[in-house]
Amino acid sequence: MSNKTQPRILPGFMELLPEDQIQFNRMYDTIRRVYERYGFLPLDTPTIELSEVLLAKAGGETEKQIYRFEKGDSDLSLRFDLTVPLARYVAQHFPDLAFPFKRYQMSKVFRGERPQKGRFREFYQCDIDVIGSESLDLVYDAEMPAIIYEVFRELDFGAFTIRMNNRKVLNGFFAELGYSDKIGDILRTIDKLEKVGSDAVKAELAEFGVSEEDSLKILSFIAIKGDNDEVLAALEAQEIANEQYREGVSELKSVIGYLRRFGVAEEAFRIDLTIARGLDYYTGTVYETMLNDYPSMGSVCSGGRYDNLTEYYTDQKLPGIGISIGLTRLFYQLRENGIVKSGSSSIARCIVIPMGEDDMNSAIAAAAVLRGEGIPADVYYQQKGMKQKMKYAARLGVPYAAIIGESERESGSVMLKNMETGEQESVPVSGLAAKVR
Amino acid sequence: MSNKTQPRILPGFMELLPEDQIQFNRMYDTIRRVYERYGFLPLDTPTIELSEVLLAKAGGETEKQIYRFEKGDSDLSLRFDLTVPLARYVAQHFPDLAFPFKRYQMSKVFRGERPQKGRFREFYQCDIDVIGSESLDLVYDAEMPAIIYEVFRELDFGAFTIRMNNRKVLNGFFAELGYSDKIGDILRTIDKLEKVGSDAVKAELAEFGVSEEDSLKILSFIAIKGDNDEVLAALEAQEIANEQYREGVSELKSVIGYLRRFGVAEEAFRIDLTIARGLDYYTGTVYETMLNDYPSMGSVCSGGRYDNLTEYYTDQKLPGIGISIGLTRLFYQLRENGIVKSGSSSIARCIVIPMGEDDMNSAIAAAAVLRGEGIPADVYYQQKGMKQKMKYAARLGVPYAAIIGESERESGSVMLKNMETGEQESVPVSGLAAKVR
Numbered sequence: 099m100s101n102k103t104q105p106r107i108l109p110g111f112m113e114l115l116p117e118d119q120i121q122f123n124r125m126y127d128t129i130r131r132v133y134e135r136y137g138f139l140p141l142d143t144p145t146i147e148l149s150e151v152l153l154a155k156a157g158g159e160t161e162k163q164i165y166r167f168e169k170g171d172s173d174l175s176l177r178f179d180l181t182v183p184l185a186r187y188v189a190q191h192f193p194d195l196a197f198p199f200k201r202y203q204m205s206k207v208f209r210g211e212r213p214q215k216g217r218f219r220e221f222y223q224c225d226i227d228v229i230g231s232e233s234l235d236l237v238y239d240a241e242m243p244a245i246i247y248e249v250f251r252e253l254d255f256g257a258f259t260i261r262m263n264n265r266k267v268l269n270g271f272f273a274e275l276g277y278s279d280k281i282g283d284i285l286r287t288i289d290k291l292e293k294v295g296s297d298a299v300k301a302e303l304a305e306f307g308v309s310e311e312d313s314l315k316i317l318s319f320i321a322i323k324g325d326n327d328e329v330l331a332a333l334e335a336q337e338i339a340n341e342q343y344r345e346g347v348s349e350l351k352s353v354i355g356y357l358r359r360f361g362v363a364e365e366a367f368r369i370d371l372t373i374a375r376g377l378d379y380y381t382g383t384v385y386e387t388m389l390n391d392y393p394s395m396g397s398v399c400s401g402g403r404y405d406n407l408t409e410y411y412t413d414q415k416l417p418g419i420g421i422s423i424g425l426t427r428l429f430y431q432l433r434e435n436g437i438v439k440s441g442s443s444s445i446a447r448c449i450v451i452p453m454g455e456d457d458m459n460s461a462i463a464a465a466a467v468l469r470g471e472g473i474p475a476d477v478y479y480q481q482k483g484m485k486q487k488m489k490y491a492a493r494l495g496v497p498y499a500a501i502i503g504e505s506e507r508e509s510g511s512v513m514l515k516n517m518e519t520g521e522q523e524s525v526p527v528s529g530l531a532a533k534v535r
Numbered sequence: 536m537s538n539k540t541q542p543r544i545l546p547g548f549m550e551l552l553p554e555d556q557i558q559f560n561r562m563y564d565t566i567r568r569v570y571e572r573y574g575f576l577p578l579d580t581p582t583i584e585l586s587e588v589l590l591a592k593a594g595g596e597t598e599k600q601i602y603r604f605e606k607g608d609s610d611l612s613l614r615f616d617l618t619v620p621l622a623r624y625v626a627q628h629f630p631d632l633a634f635p636f637k638r639y640q641m642s643k644v645f646r647g648e649r650p651q652k653g654r655f656r657e658f659y660q661c662d663i664d665v666i667g668s669e670s671l672d673l674v675y676d677a678e679m680p681a682i683i684y685e686v687f688r689e690l691d692f693g694a695f696t697i698r699m700n701n702r703k704v705l706n707g708f709f710a711e712l713g714y715s716d717k718i719g720d721i722l723r724t725i726d727k728l729e730k731v732g733s734d735a736v737k738a739e740l741a742e743f744g745v746s747e748e749d750s751l752k753i754l755s756f757i758a759i760k761g762d763n764d765e766v767l768a769a770l771e772a773q774e775i776a777n778e779q780y781r782e783g784v785s786e787l788k789s790v791i792g793y794l795r796r797f798g799v800a801e802e803a804f805r806i807d808l809t810i811a812r813g814l815d816y817y818t819g820t821v822y823e824t825m826l827n828d829y830p831s832m833g834s835v836c837s838g839g840r841y842d843n844l845t846e847y848y849t850d851q852k853l854p855g856i857g858i859s860i861g862l863t864r865l866f867y868q869l870r871e872n873g874i875v876k877s878g879s880s881s882i883a884r885c886i887v888i889p890m891g892e893d894d895m896n897s898a899i900a901a902a903a904v905l906r907g908e909g910i911p912a913d914v915y916y917q918q919k920g921m922k923q924k925m926k927y928a929a930r931l932g933v934p935y936a937a938i939i940g941e942s943e944r945e946s947g948s949v950m951l952k953n954m955e956t957g958e959q960e961s962v963p964v965s966g967l968a969a970k971v972r
Contacts, residue, residue, distance in 0.1 A: 103591040105627035105848040107581055108609065113624070115631055116576035116638065123577050135906045137883035137913030137933075139553035140560050144544055144657055145582065145643060146602070154540040165583070165611075167604030169647050172545065174602075187550070190542035194552055196930035198917060201553065206582060210606045220581055230917070237895065237916035248906075359896050361903060411542040446574035458674065459796050466798060469572045469685075476574030479674035480635060480667070493633035496574075 110213030111220050112426050117495060120443040122429050125253060126204060129224045129423060132249045133202040136241065138226050141203045143183040149173040151186055154410040163209040176208040180225045181407075181420070188229055189411035197231035198238070204425070216434070218426050227420030229407060234417045236349060239383040239403060240356030242421050246387055246399050247362045249423070255437050257390040258398075260362075261370035264350045265380050265402070267333065268371070270343025271319055275312050284308065286376040288320060320371040326354050329369040346382070353383055381405040385421060395431045399423045444495040446476040448534040450512070451487045453503035460507045464500055464527050471531040491517060498534045500525075547650030548657050549863050554932060557880040559866050562690060563641060566661045566860060569686045570639040573678065575663050578640045580620040586610040588623055591847040600646040613645040617662045618844075618857070625666055626848035634668035635675070641862070653871070655863050664857030666844060671854045673786060676820040676840060677793030679858050683824055683836050684799045686860070692874050694827040695835075697799075698807035701787045702817050702839070704770065705808070707780025708756055712749050721745065723813040725757060757808040763791050766806040783819070790820055818842040822858060832868045836860045881932040883913040885971040887949070888924045890940035897944045901937055901964050908968040928954060935971045937962075 107113055114122060134140075149166055152175045165176040177183050180203045188199060204224040211217060226245065228238045243260045250258045265285075272281050283306045291299050296317055303313045322332050333347045350369060357367055375384040384402035389395055401421030408416045432438040448468055452461035461477050468475035476496065478487050491499040500512035506524070514525045514533060525533050544550055551559060571577075586603055589612045602613040614620050617640045625636060641661040648654060663682065665675045680697045687695045702722075709718050720743045728736050733754055740750045759769045770784045787806060794804055812821040821839035826832055838858030845853045869875040885905055889898035898914050905912035913933065915924050928936040937949035943961070951962045951970060962970050 102849060103588055103847055105623045105845075106585070106588060107623075107627075108583065108585060108611070111581040111583065113580055115628065116578065119577045119579055122579070134882050135909070135911050137886070137911055139882055140556045141553065142556055142559070143550055144548040146545065146548070146645070146657060148543070148545060151540055151543060165604070165606055167602070169602055174545070186542045186544075190544075191552060196927055200913070208583070220583060233917070235916045235918060237899075237914075241914075241916070356895075356899075359899050408542075410540055412539060445571050445576055449574070458793075462793075462796050472572070474572050474574055476637070477674075477678075479672045479678070480670070481672060490633055 108219070110211075110218055112218055112430065115440075116445075117443050118433075118440055120445060121438055122425075124443075125429060126222070126224070126425060128252050129249055129425070130202070130204060132245060132252060133204075133224075133226050135248075136200075136226075136245055138200045138202040141184070141187065141201045142205065143177070143180070143187055143203065145176055145206070145208075146174050147177060147183065147186070149175040151411075152177065152182055155182065163211050165208050165210050177205075178209050179207050180205060180223050180422070181227070184225075184227055184229075184420075185408045186411060188416060189408040189414070192412065192414060197229065198234060199229045200226070201229075202226045216427060216430055218430070221424060221426030224423040224425050225420060227407075227418050229416050229418040232415055232417075234403075234419065236352050237356050238419050239349070239353045240360055242383075242401060242419055243357055243367055243385060244360035244362050246385070246421060247360075247366055250387065250389075250399070255389060255432060258366065259388050259390055260367040260399075261373050261386045261388065262350070262353070262367060263369065263371055263373040263384050264346040264353075264382055265375075265384055266342045266346025266382060267350060268320075268346075268374060270340040270346055271336075271338060272316070274338050274340040274343060275315065277308065277312070280306050280308070284316070285374040288316065288372065289374040289376040291317075291320070291372050322371055326364070326367070326369050329371070330354065349382060375400065375402050379404045379407075383419065392431070392435055392437070395428075395435070398428050398431075444497070446474045446494065446496045448473065448498040448500055448514075448530070449476040449478060449491045449494060449496045450500045450502065451478045451484075451491065453484060453501065455481065456504070457502045457507050460502045460510075460527075464502065464512055464530060467527055468531055468534065471535070473531055473535055500530060500534075545656070547648075547655055549655055549867065552877075554880050555870075555877055557882060558875055559862075561880075562866060563659070563661070563862060565689050566686055566862070567639070567641060569682060569689060570641075570661075570663050572685075573637075573663075573682055575637045575639040578621070578624065578638045579642065580614070580617070580624055580640065582613055582643070582645075583611050584614060584620065584623070586612040588848075589614065589619055592619065600648050602645050602647050614642075615646050616644050617642060617660050617859070618664070621662075621664055621666075621857075622845045623848060625853060626845040626851070629849065629851060634666065635671060636666045637663070638666075639663045653864060653867055655867070658861060658863030661860040661862050662857060664844075664855050666853050666855040669852055669854075671840075671856065673789050674793050675856050676786070676790045677797055679820075679838060679856055680794055680804055680822060681797035681799050683822070683858060684797075684803055687824065687826075687836070692826060692869060695803065696825050696827055697804040697836075698810050698823045698825065699787070699790070699804060700806065700808055700810040700821050701783040701790075701819055702811070702821055703779045703783025703819060704787060705757075705783075705811060707777040707783055708773075708775060709753070711775045711777040711780060712752065714745065714749070717743050717745070721753070722811040725753065725809060726811040726813040728754075728757070728809050759808055763801070763804070763806050766808070767791065786819060812837065812839050816841045816844075820856065829868070829872055829874075832865075832872070835865050835868075881934070883911045883931065883933045885910065885935040885937055885967070886913040886915060886928045886931065886933045887937045887939065888915045888921075888928065890921060890938065892918065893941070894939045894944050897939045897947075897964075901939065901949055901967060904964055905968055905971065908972070910968055910972055937967060937971075 287302045300313045373386050380402040382403035386397035387399035403419040405417050407418045450461045450465045452458045465475040465477045499515045511526045515522045724739045737750045817839040819840035823834035824836035840856040842854050844855045887898045887902045889895045902912045902914045936952045948963045952959045
C-alpha cells in the first residue's frame with residue numbers, strides 16, 4: 099500500500115452509503131414534488147459566481163465562510179445560500195420573467211465554517227420564494243406555511259408546529275418603547291431566548307441600553323401565549339398606537355385567516371412572538387417549524403417576507419417571501435434521533451437470479467417484464483454459486499428475489515422469494531409485476 | 536443605478552429560464568428513472584475534495600483545468616468528473632458495499648477550460664458504473680448499451696446508433712503489427728479520424744514511426760464495414776494469431792449476442808472499429824452514441840470497460856464498466872439544433888384565477904382539489920385586473936386557466952379556459968382534475 103493515496107473526504111462533508119442516499123433522495127423528491135404541486139418553477143443557478151456579484155451585500159461572518167478563489171483573472175466564490183443567487187437571477191432576467199415569480203431551487207451551498215457535530219460545509223438547501231413586482235399579496239404569506247404543512251405531512255416524521263410572527267409587530271412594539279434605532283440588536287438578542295434563557299437576554303438588552311423596566315416589558319410581551327385567536331385578541335388589546343404595530347397585527351390576523359382556508363389544521367400553526375429571525379432582511383411575516391417531539395433539533399424550516407430582495411442589483415422594487423429547508427442537516431438530525439433508520443432501503447424491488455448460465459436469457463426477459471411495468475429490477479449476472487448470489491440479494495436489501503433454474507425456465511416462471519419473510523412461491527413471469535410492486 | 540452591481544454570471548456557465556429548466560429537468564428525470572429501473576443505486580459525493588485525493592492520478596491537461604484553491608490549511612479541488620470520486624468512494628467504503636456495485640451519479644462537475652461555444656465550465660454528467668470485486672461478467676458490457684437504448688428511446692430525440700468496439704481487438708491488431716509500445720499514441724490518433732480525415736491520421740501515425748504500409752493496414756482494418764454479423768465474421772477471418780485480438784473478438788461476439796437478448800433493436804447498435812476512446816483507462820468494450828440525424832453533435836453517451844478503477848487508492852482489483860451522458864452539453868446542442876424548443880413548458884397544469892377578493896376562498900379550494908389529485912396547480916392571488924391576470928397565465932405557458940367569479944363561486948364550478956385553443960367551458964370543481972390532467 100506504500101504509494102497508495104488514502105481514500106478519504108474532508109470533515110464537515112456528508113457522504114452517504116447507498117441505502118442512506120436512497121432515503122435522503124426520497125426526502126428530496128418529496129419536497130420537490132410538493133413544491134411543484136404548488137406551481138413553483140425550477141431554477142438551477144451556477145455553483146460558482148463572480149465574487150463581486152455574489153458578495154455585493156455580504157459582510158462579516160458570512161464573508162469569512164465563503165469558499166473564494168481566483169482562476170485566471172477572475173475572483174470567484176461558491177454560493178453560500180440560494181437567496182443571493184435568486185436576487186441576482188431576478189434582477190438579471192427581469193424582462194423574461196412573469197411576476198409573481200414563483201421558483202424553487204434545491205441545491206448544495208457551501209460554507210467553510212469550523213466543522214462541528216451536525217454542521218456541514220456543503221449542504222442542500224430546499225428553497226421556495228415568490229417575488230412580486232412592486233407588490234405581493236398577503237395570501238402568499240399563508241401559502242408558504244400551507245406548503246410547509248404539506249411537505250412535513252408527506253415527510254411523515256410526526257407532529258410539527260409552524261410558529262409564526264410578524265416583524266412589524268415586534269418592530270412597532272420596540273419603537274413604541276423608544277428603541278427604533280436598536281431594533282436589529284434587540285431582535286437578535288430575543289432570538290436567542292430559547293437557547294440562553296431570560297436572564298442572559300436581559301443582560302444583553304441592558305448592554306444595548308434597554309432599561310430593566312423595558313426589558314421586562316419586552317419579555318412579557320413576547321411571552322403572550324394562548325391559541326391563535328387568543329394571541330390575536332391580546333395583541334389587538336395592547337394600548338399601542340404605533341402604526342407599524344397595528345399593521346403587523348392586522349397582517350398576522352389576515353394570514354391566520356387565509357391559513358385556515360388553505361385547510362391547514364389549527365394545531366399545526368401557532369403565533370409565537372418569540373420568533374424574530376435575526377436576519378436583517380425580513381420585514382413582515384416570519385416562520386419557524388419545529389418537530390414537536392424533537393424540540394432540540396431547532397427549526398427545520400424557516401423563512402419570511404422581505405421588502406426588497408434585489409436592491410444591490412437593481413432599482414426595481416421586488417418584495418418577496420420565501421422558506422428554506424436545510425435538508426442535509428435535517429437528514430443528519432433525523433438519523434441521529436433514530437427517526438430515519440440506516441440501511442433499510444433499496445432501489446430495486448426485485449433481483450432476478452439465474453441459477454446457471456442457461457438461465458441467463460430467461461432472467462434478462464423476466465427483468466425486462468418488470469422494467470416494462472416501471473418496476474426497478476436488478477439481475478445478478480456474475481457466474482458465482484447460489485449461496486453467493488443470495489447473499490448479494492440480502493446485502494442489497496431488495497424486497498424480492500426471483501430465482502430461475504431449469505424448471506422455472508421451462509415453465510416460464512420464477513421461484514419468488516420474499517427476502518424479509520423467507521417465504522417462496524412459484525410465480526409465472528406474467529404475474530411477477532403484480533406480486534412485487 | 537450608480538452604486539448597483541451589474542447582475543451577471545461567468546461565461547461558460549449555463550443558466551436557464553424556468554421554461555427551459557423544466558425541459559432540462561425532464562431529461563434529467565428521464566435518465567434517472569431509467570438508471571433506477573435497472574437497479575442502480577444513487578450516490579452523491581462531495582463537490583469539494585482534497586486535491587491530494589482527487590488528483591492522485593490526474594496530470595497534464597486535466598490538472599490545468601481544475602478549480603483548485605486553499606481554505607484554511609487544506610488544498611482543495613472541485614471534482615472534474617464523477618469517475619475519480621467513484622474510485623475514491625469504492626476504495627474508501629469497500630467493506631460496506633455489495634459487489635457488483637451498481638451506482639448512478641448525476642451531478643455537476645467543473646473544468647476551468649477556455650470557454651467556447653457548446654463547452655461549459657460547470658456541467659452535469661449522468662454516469663452509471665458497475666464495479667466488480669476481482670471480476671465482472673461480460674453480460675454487464677451488454678447491459679450498458681441496453682440502458683443507453685432505453686434512455687434515448689425515452690428521451691425521444693429520433694433515431695440513434697450505439698457504436699461499439701473492443702480495445703483488445705485494436706490493441707491486439709496493433710501488437711500483431713509490432714506496435715505494442717505505441718498503442719496509446721495510435722489509439723489517440725485514429726480517434727481523430729472522423730474529425731481530421733485519413734491523410735492527417737497517416738501523417739500523425741508516421742510521426743510515431745508507423746510505416747506507410749502499416750498505416751494503410753490500420754486504416755483499412757478500422758474501415759471494415761457491414762452489419763454486425765458481417766463485421767464479426769470479417770474479424771474472425773483475419774489471420775491474426777495475437778491472443779488479445781482473439782479474446783477481443785470473442786468478447787465482442789458475446790456482447791452482441793447478449794445485446795440481442797436484451798431486446799435492443801439491431802439497427803440501434805453497430806460494431807465500429809474506428810471507436811477507440813482515447814482515454815487510457817479503457818481496456819475492453821467501448822461505446823459511443825450518435826444521434827443519426829445530427830452526426831455533428833458527436834457522441835452523446837460514451838463509456839467502456841476498465842480493468843482497475845481504484846489502483847491509486849487500494850490494492851483491491853476492481854474492474855468496472857460505465858457510461859456517461861454529458862447532459863448540459865447535450866441539452867445545449869439539442870436546443871441549438873431546434874430539437875428542444877424554448878419556452879413551451881410549465882410546471883402547473885392549471886392556474887386558478889379568482890375574479891375578485893370574494894372568490895379567493897373558492898380559488899384556494901379548487902386548487903386544493905387539483906393538488907389532492909397530484910396535479911400541479913397555481914393560484915393567482917394578486918389583486919389586479921382580469922386582463923393582467925390572464926396575461927400572467929399566458930406568460931406562464933400553463934395549459935389551463937380556471938376562472939372563478941360570482942356565478943362559478945355560487946355553483947361550485949369554474950370557467951375552464953384551454954389556453955392553447957382559447958375554448959372555454961363551465962366545469963364543476965369535482966370534475967376539474969379529470970379535465971386538466
